[in-house]
Amino acid sequence: MRPITFVHAADLHLDAASGGLGADMPPAFAERLHSATFVALDRLVALCLAEQADFLVLAGDVYNHEDGSLRAQIALRDACARLDAAGIPVFIAHGNHDPLSSRIASLVMPSGTVVFGEDVSVHPVVRDGETIALVHGISHASTRETRNLARRFARTADACPQVGVLHCTIGTADGEQRYAPCTVEDLASTGLDYWALGHIHLRQVLCETPRVVYPGSTQGLHIGEEGDHGCTLVRVDAAGGIVLEERPLGPIRWQAVRVDIGPQPAMRTMESKGRPPTDTPRQATAATSAYDAPLADVDGLVARTVRAIEEAAAEAHAGCTGMVIRLVFEGRGPLDRLLRRPTDASDLLDLLRGEVADLTPPCWVKDMEVHTRPDVDMDAMLRRDDLLGATLRNATEALQSPDGMSGARTALAALYEHHAARKALPPLDEATLAALIADAGTLCLDLLESD
Structure with missing residues (x-):
């Protein structure tokens, strides 16, 4: 099996406004804060290019609002275009903040970008005529997805690494506000090798076999999201061993x-x-x-x-x-x-x-x-x-x-x-x-x- 490298990011919340800040913040700092999510996206693309990643997965809440701003959607399209030009495919699952209904239909994504639909679909990553990985994923159709979407996934017979992309709540992390709720056992029963999750803004590794990972948000949005934020660089060796590297991206701490x-x-x-x-x-x-x-x-x-x-x-x-x-x-x-x-x-x-x-x-x-x-x-x-x-x-x-x-x-x-x-x-x-x-x-x- 050929070794692969991919990048797992989630909860970009592009164009998010930071709450709880007074009007007395210096204008230069305020602008730096407002542009932080876009800077994190640029750094995410730069990381994929520098590491020559085989693919990038974005596990939901790419935009901050259901009616995602035009600026945010154009920024995402342009980022995907830069990766497409380098031969790096992008796989996007939408979440509760940016369900499928929120996308601007007139914006056409590059051919190398896959946006998952309301049902699970499986897409190969091909290098030199060889399928080196399969990426499974599903998007939220609406802002209130309460179904257990994890149970819709299943491993194929292919021997290559297989990755699941899902925006979801594991256990009771959200209390009553649970989106696509499921358990680690639900994810493990699918037979997939790596679960690229989104929704929780602080990094968590919930299981080693299979690897179940929340990478956290690419940029912290408020004082409850302290510390460095970024993405997870995933390396899979020829024997199937997985090594994770946390890479900071967010310019504002x-x-x-x-x-x-x-x-x-x-x-x-x-x-x-x-x-x-x-x-x-x-x-x-x-x-x-x-x-x-x-x-x-x-x-x-x-x-x-x-x-x-x-x-x-x-x-x-x-x-x-x-x-x-x-x-x-x-x-x-x-x-x-x-x-x-x-x-x-x-x-x-x-x-x-x-x-x-x-x-x-x-x-x-x-x-x-x-x-x-x-x-x-x-x-x-x-x-x-x-x-x-x-x-x-x-x-x-x-x-x-x-x-x-x-x-x-x-x-x-x-x-x-x-x-x-x-x-x-x-x-x-x-x-x-x-x-x-x-x-x-x-x-x-x-x-x-x-x-």
């Missing part, structure tokens, strides 16, 4: 950066950067003393935050041209009150944006989350015989008691079940409920102890 406002020994900071610890107890004491107390001033907070962003930026791949940052402040310290005052927090955000704008890659701080706590002796507060002590004890007991959590959930039910509010609020799971109770206690502490 989304990242939550955590900053602790509490004590942070210099020893720990040095070790985290790969430098050896100090050699003598005297040196260690001197190094640690600089951080043996919580941050107490804005300058120190800015310095620590910029350092954390710099470390996050250093982890980005070489092709990253910008980072969108969410700052998450944690820990206990006197700056808790400042961070919780809206005006001060807004000023701090503006200051930090200016401090990191010229980093490499350029960074934009989109927002901040504050999960800090006051710098107080909480045990002493809980023992107080006043309104604050009673409030804090109630919050603590609620967190530690199933009945208390249930009572808090009941109290919040009217808000979370309101027809308008529930569209904007996250699901009220246990972690969210616990965070709300803890934040309520912190807010009471701040208000009742304010000067």
Whole structure:
């Protein structure tokens, strides 16, 4: 059997608009963000050409909307034309964001591009008169495909590698919003060698035999899709062995950066950067003393935050041209009150944006989350015989008691079940409920102890 190389990508979401970003983002950065999905597509084509791939598979959601923009569809056609000119066929399965009904019929794809239809079809990849692989695939006919499409696939008698292309939900990954739902067992029972899946935007390898892979999206679309995004380069050797290589493509990296406002020994900071610890107890004491107390001033907070962003930026791949940052402040310290005052927090955000704008890659701080706590002796507060002590004890007991959590959930039910509010609020799971109770206690502490 001849060795083959192919590229598996999915969820390009061409022309997607990134949500949750304010109008105060610099225009140059905003344009870089808006063009990111198209840059990732160009890099995908370049990878296929550089690796002399035998074929490319795109496993759904190539476009971001059912009425995919003309710009997006022309970009895809032109990308396929570049690969067609190099003799690299492209196999496209449409998903829930871009079902077959969304395509502009007047756009003609190159002859080397296969767009799968509503039923499974099988197409050979031929080199020098030899079929080196078979690619099976199916597209979603509509935006709400609820059938198990995996059960329609079946291996042929051919001995070459056989690849399935499907946009689907495995198990309960989407909760109630499941598209073409199936199981790994459904996929394995078909006898195919590799499953090129789409729909989940973070990379996952769900099975080794057969290989069942979500490559993730080519470009992260929001802060919930952190880190590098790209595609999977697949090499199949003459014995049928499969080796996967993850290749980053997305030019914009989304990242939550955590900053602790509490004590942070210099020893720990040095070790985290790969430098050896100090050699003598005297040196260690001197190094640690600089951080043996919580941050107490804005300058120190800015310095620590910029350092954390710099470390996050250093982890980005070489092709990253910008980072969108969410700052998450944690820990206990006197700056808790400042961070919780809206005006001060807004000023701090503006200051930090200016401090990191010229980093490499350029960074934009989109927002901040504050999960800090006051710098107080909480045990002493809980023992107080006043309104604050009673409030804090109630919050603590609620967190530690199933009945208390249930009572808090009941109290919040009217808000979370309101027809308008529930569209904007996250699901009220246990972690969210616990965070709300803890934040309520912190807010009471701040208000009742304010000067």
